[in-house]
Amino acid sequence: MTLHVTNTLTGETEPFEPQDPDNVLLYYCGLTVSDPPHLGHARSWVHVDVMHRWLEFLGYDVRHVENFTDVNEKIVARVGEDDLGEDESEVAESYVERTLSDMRSLNLLRAEVYPRVSEHVPEIIDLVETLVEKGYAYESNGSVYFDVTQFDDYGKLSNQELEEIESQGDPDERSEKRHPADFALWKAGGVDADAIEEHRHEGAAEPEKACETAQTWDSPWGEGRPGWHIECSAMSMTHLDETLDLHVGGRDLVFPHHENEIAQSEAATDATFANYWLHCELFEMDDEKMSSSLGNFVTVEDAVERWGTNVLRTFLTAGSYNSTQLYSDETIAEAEERWERLERAYEAAADAVDSPDARTKVEDAEFRATVEKAREAFGEAMNDDFNTREAQSALLEVATAINSHLEGREEYDYRGLREAVEALEELGSVLGLSFTGETTGEANLAGDVVDLVLDVREQEREDGNYERADELRDELEALGIEVQDTDDGPTYRLPSE
């Protein structure tokens, strides 16, 4: 089977065919940098990252663009808070840096470009002008609005009729609008102090003062700021093309954001804006979604610190990108179990390959066949709309095959083990899992110390002092170091990764 994806536009799972058979233009709707990224963002990022990796695995050259919205009232509302910065752009930049660092810690492939709104105002203005010239937009009191009645397909992504769409944007803007569903492409003036007040945190600058730091730009309609939706159209066209292959984003953006992107882009270019629209579903916790606005989130930084990258990625890919996923201590602990099972099998296989018991003449046909089958299953799963959960299952089957092969055997199938190790490394990396994370100097030191303690413990065991030996093991365990006694002596695993 070739790659199939579920397209929000049609509601169907379709074969994926990029415009250019060798290249994929991928745009991901990034975030507004006004809060620390949370696990919900991480879930989408990781899924997009896995899409990116799988497309490359299939041989495509992926041009991946991901924007940062750095012009927004909520950012202005943070001015003066903590050490974020003294004006809108400083605050935005400090969150951009934090976001990029969170992304690195999640082992995400870098996008080709991370465009910012503030750096694309000329392109935005051009686009708005085009829309005005073509009669799709109109100016009103220095602001420019998109006229939804002029765009026949309005509502095609979210499946809504224009009559059903009550209104968008600030209620007080309505008087300036011809149709309640019209949305702002360009907003006159600066930022409104009331809007700041709404999002302001303790310790931030006074709204009046914060407003003064908001950025504004000159335009044919006077001083103002870009509207929320137009940026993605302008940036994706600038860095990719008029027609994208893959446009990905969170489910909560379908309406109005993505709907508006389609309207303004297609009205301006007369070309299809994106051939495939993919939407990542949201986390569910205690029967509601996780989100910045509800404040019920876990930051990426805390999560990485607590669980580590591999556990987190195992967790985040434990469901399909387009199904909601339950966030709880139990579900994340379960992911940890799964990752550790994989990791232990990997280590066992890697050790066995290097051991003198691995013989090139030994052949376990069933073992090899199982690994081969798991490889195929992994590919089938990924091609089936990036079914990461099934892909994980395939990996786990390799783990079981390894353990089973190693069980009670004197001699090992060298080639079979090598193939299993390679399968885990190669397929694992599609999910962004790393079995061979570089060991830091600190970890090496810790390892040396653990070796020392285990030597002492072995002596105690030989002397029959099991009580003392168990104590040592318990104490190591309390530090998160897992000790296992095997026929070849004790082995251990350090807590992180």
Add this chain to the structure above:
RNA sequence: GCCAAGGUGGCAGAGUCCGGCCGAACGCAGCGGCCUGCAGAGCCGCCUACCGCCGGUUCAAAUCCGGCCCUUGGCUCCA
């Protein structure tokens, strides 16, 4: 109210587009056995689901059609 997604074992979560291989994957939890000084890990086996409810189509439905109930998301900033 309108739009969208979903309701599968103790938990979690595939499968539903292309009906039979699904009495239902993988994993976690639980149980039994092996291994072990013990424990853990591991191996082998077992356990628990007729797939929201009702009706229909079909030789055959978790999968198709109709109705109903419930949950979540969007319609305001949001991945």
